[in-house]
Every structure is written in structure tokens, then in C-alpha cells.
Amino acid sequence: MGNFLDQHRDRMWVRNYNTVVRWKVYNVTSKSESMSDRQLSPFYPHGGIPVPGNPGLTSESLEGVWQGLKVIEHEGVNPKKFKNATMLNIKRSKGSKWGDIRGHWLGPLNEPDSSDAVQLLGYINARRQVYVPMLTWVLENKVEGLVQELVRGACESDIVLLDYYTNVDVDHIDEPLSHAGLLKQYIENNWQRLM
Secondary structure (H helix, E strand, C coil): CCCEEEEECCHHHHHHHHHHHCCEEEECCCCCCCHHHHCCCCCCCCCCEECCCCCCCEECCHHHHHHHCEEECCCECCHHHHHCCCCCCCCCCCCECCECEEEEECCCCCCCCCCCCCCEECHHHHHHHHHHHHHHHHHHHCCHHHHHHHHHHHHHCCEEEEECCCECCCCCCCCCECHHHHHHHHHCCCCHHHC
16 A cells, blocks of 8 residues: 655645655645545535534534534534534634633533533543544545545555644644544554544
């Protein structure tokens, strides 16, 4: 099998690798020009993605789950993010007008009281208990064919997965996780260490 490389998205770098080294490049960001590559983005609206702790409630995108379950000081959770199918205006940032991020909610949304320490997860635990399991669900239920295509492609050439970030350390919270890096870990069966 060929090598998988996750790298920061940089057009000049991509052009050089694509034409000189002959690596197969997949841009797995929401800005990808390739529809199939874009489907590997956490922002892609696959629909029907279950919201953890809420049987029957679904989200359009993985990022919608992550942002919707985020508890912000003066706003709480935001279930409207589950219905965003545009791949735009999904993020909810720290220091927003609504206050600081308190954590991520894991439990029924009809009880989102941020004083409940059992249901409110810190950032690292939320990555392990919400983001990584939800990404696993998406990879196995929404894009399994594309993942298998990447595996087959890696048998023919080396693969580059482009993203905005390169962090795959769930415990390193100073930088967002790299979706491309997590996809690489999943394909290479290095997944369990992330949970």
C-alpha cells in the first residue's frame, strides 16, 4: 500500500506534488472543487447523522453536531446547527458575543443545564466521546465507498489528504483537529488510540 500524507492545504504545494511527485491529492475541506472529496469534509450535509444522547434527533453534518452540542455561556447549545445544510455559518467560536465556551453537551437536549458536570464534557473528553465516535459513524455509514476508494487508490500510488490543520493529537487543544489526519488514522487502523 502507498503512503498517506496529511498536509496543510496550499495550492502551490499541491500543484508541485500533483505534477512532479505524482501523488494522488484529495482536498477533504469544504472548499474542495471535487464533489467526492468535499463529501469527506465534516461540513458536508449528508443528513441523517444521529446526535449523541438524543435518540431520533439527527444532524445534516458532523460539524453541525459538534457546533450544535457546544455549550456557550449565554447561549447554551444550539440545535439550529443540526439543520444547517449549507456548509456555511456553522462554527461557533470562543469569545463570541454569547460568551465563553463551557464545553460540549452529551445528553438529552431537553435538559441542557451547564451545571450538570456529568453531561457537560471538557474539550478533550468531547473530542473522544463525541467527535471521534461521530466521525467514525460518518465514515462507516455515509462515505464508506469513498473511504474504500482511498484505500484502493493507495495501492496504486501515494495519497495526500489536504486540510487546513495537521493536528491529530486529541489531547492537543491549542489547535483544531485535522480531519484529514483523522481520516488517515482511520484508514491506517490507528483509530482506537484516539478514543
